Amino acid sequence: MKYVIGIDLGTSAVKVLLVNQNGEVEREVSKSYPLIQARSGYSEQDPEDWVEQTVAGLTDLLTDFSGDPVEIEGISFSGQMHGLVLLNENNQVIRNAILWNDTRTSAECQEVYDVVGKERLLNITKNPALEGFTLPKLLWVRKHEPDLFRMARKFVLPKDYVRYRLTGQLHMDYSDAAGTLLLNVSEKKWSHEICELLGLDIKLCPQLVESHEEVGTLIEDIAKSTGLTSKTRVFAGGADNACGAIGAGILEEGKTLCSIGTSGVVLTYEATGDKDFQGRVHYFNHGASDAFYTMGVTLAAGYSLTWFKDTFAKQESFEELLAAIDDVPIGASGLLYTPYIVGERTPYADATIRGSFIGVDSSHERKHFVRAVLEGITFSLHESITIFKNSGKKIDTIVSIGGGAKNDEWLQMQADIFNASIVRLQSEQGPGMGAAILAAYGCRWFNSLKECAEQFIIEDRTFTPIPENVAKYKELFSIYQEVYGKTKELNQQLVKFR
Template identity: 65%
Template sequence: MSYVIGIDLGTSAVKALLVDRDGTVAAEASRSYPLFHERSGWSEQRADDWVEGTLEAIAELVSGIDASSVEGISFSGQMHGLVLLDQAGNPVRNAILWNDTRTTEQCREIEHTLGDKLLSVTRNPALEGFTLPKILWVRQYEPDAFNQAVSFLLPKDYVRYRLTGQLHMDYSDAAGTLMLDVAGKEWSQDVLEAFGLPASFCPPLVESHGFVGSLLPEAAAKAGLSELTKVFAGGADNACGAIGSGILSEGLTLCSIGTSGVILSYENDESSDYKGKVHFFNHGKEDAFYAMGVTLAAGYSLSWFKKTFAPTESFDQLLDGVGEVKPGAGGLLFTPYLVGERTPHADSAIRASFIGVDGSHERIHFARAVMEGITFSLNESVDMLRSAGKSVEKIVSIGGGAQNPVWLQMQANIFDATVVSLENEQGPGLGAAMLAAYGCGWFESLEACSERFVKYASEYTPEPEAVQTYRELFGIYQQVYGQTKGLNEALVAFR
């Protein structure tokens, strides 16, 4: 039996999957690590905690099997996080994560300095989560640490570096730094020169399925693997999530509802221009791209509702009977702006609303409205893709939104597209394993690997009457942001 390992380096834990040639997950293991919030808006981790957790998870994963049966390993990782390395290859400070919001000042500096080049070259707006603003923040506020730094890596790339001794970064993760020429697939000299960063500061670029070395003896011993195990670059978590869901051709879109929510659509043309309204990144598939919209509080909105109004009940109990409530929740509308919003409104001050509450509404109406509001927010991204000429025909739904048949049918109706769930949803970890399988030569293409590894389960088709109802409600939903923006700005002082 031959295996590959997919590593998914998340924000709270690392998860390792052992996958055989049929795409069956033979074993899985995980390790958690702490988050540090020294100040409001700050979010950091110790980079070596990722390494230790990864090696421990792999060791558990492969205990009891022949180490030589593991042919390859690859990685998926949380995007944007900054690891600054000194001359010896050691971190000069804790890693600053994607959900750290201290860099607003640096984002404005980037916009002012780059002007139109920001979107034409990096294809994305300057947001606090991205990597370049973090680099500029450290240079401005921690000059001693910055002066020690000679290069930088993203989280999964640091783990891989510690396992192989080789510095690399794949295109899908590099696209989230604001330093990559996304279409040209090279570090942008215009961006680097604008901020006085030498080319040597950036690691060599490689394809996600690219072979980057073998395991160092010490790492192999700790992981319980052979030093001959091949290591492949891997990709950003969203890119790997797309691969693990089979989003590898035109017409396929991913809907992922976790704490946040993502709409991700495959792109094979670098000339697509969404004018920064949605993210545009390199895919983990070679010479492909994806457009992505984000809802900050997707599953979090439902978790908040349960915690606040049904803390002792399960989600199944909370949602019991939600399918009997007609589309529109009896005229009740929810906007899921609990922590601000990302797409299409990059607004940290906006907050959530229930609109249309009356005395006939019961808790189940509110629960349905929350589910619909989350899906309406995701549909803003679908709507923008379609408005730009993009075809959105089939949507693969994963995450919490794929666990409830009522929600899956709701998605089909609101998106007006066929929605499918997966038999064995493993997300980014499976995508990483697929990159290793492809890199090892098990398949001639990622598409061929997907045919074996990714299996659809249930399919939901749009219901014409519900589609029409939701189309009208969506028009009302889209007005709520503008109508409540000023009110929420006025309330900031009272939070």
């Protein structure tokens, strides 16, 4: 039997999957690492933690592997987007990585607009300047840590650094490069114009490769420490959302994905890079060659639920926390939640806004708050679906992955709020499976990513919208949409107290 490994470098943990030639997950290992939050709005990690835990995960994966390590033919990666890893002339890390959910760069986003111009930036990168993206982070380090910035010779994104440490080769794939605000998305090349306007040396940008492209093999030390062989082929991999799309079969027009992890994503396939959403949603290069995807993001989707559990039910499992939500009526008996606890991205792109519980009543119990959190997360994701539908896209079937696919009541909620059929996959591994598919295709097990996905991905169950629920949620959604405008100014006034 032949095998590949998919490595998904997430925000809280790295997940390592061993997948056989039939697309079956033989084993999976997860290794966590800490988040560093020195002050409000800051979010960093030590890249060495990623490397150590990835190597530990690979080692554990091989511990009980009964086959010959030579049968593990390839490894590929999925990784959290936008994070800035700065390297010196010896490719050593200069400072902690600044992550996608870090919001300290509002002034630098304005600098990008002032120098490049909003319209020109959208023309080149297809995306607005947001705090989470990589370019504002580069500008922040240059302004606030000039001595460190002068040491920088290259920047990469999180999974690229881990891959470098495993292979000794430094690259970045197009799907991750699209999230830097330095890539000409349509032309698939670094933008000399943006670099020149902002005074950045384009040599900071690494070599670009396709997601399925082979970039090296494991270095001897890594092979020995993990139990793999130095002949194991390593493929570039892709951004977590691109890999999540591949792992859910979003590889042709009409396919849409809802992924609820730490953040939440609604993603739909685009065959061309010439559509104009005026920056209301993200527009990135896909992990599939010469394809694209558009995407709306809820910054604190699954994180909203994690925050609630850790704050109010720390000793309970998520299953216990959600056990009573089917006893709570739609609308949580008049309780509404907005998931802006770390700011928001789609459709508001607002780093200052914060979350709210609206309509708290003395009759409300914890289960009402839990249902309100789930509904608020789903309403936020529905804002992205609404943008897609208003642009003329037909969205009647959505593949749901991540934490939102683990609870039947939540899946039905998605069907009712989105007014679309929701498909749950039989083996839902998200970005990790997408990385494995890229490795399998790179090893030439299949003639195309689509052919591989059809072999590896099996649907489990479909949840269809219930008309009376759709009507109730439509009314609630209109109320939800008013909360942002009515709390924006209040949150701006509260900033100085954070």
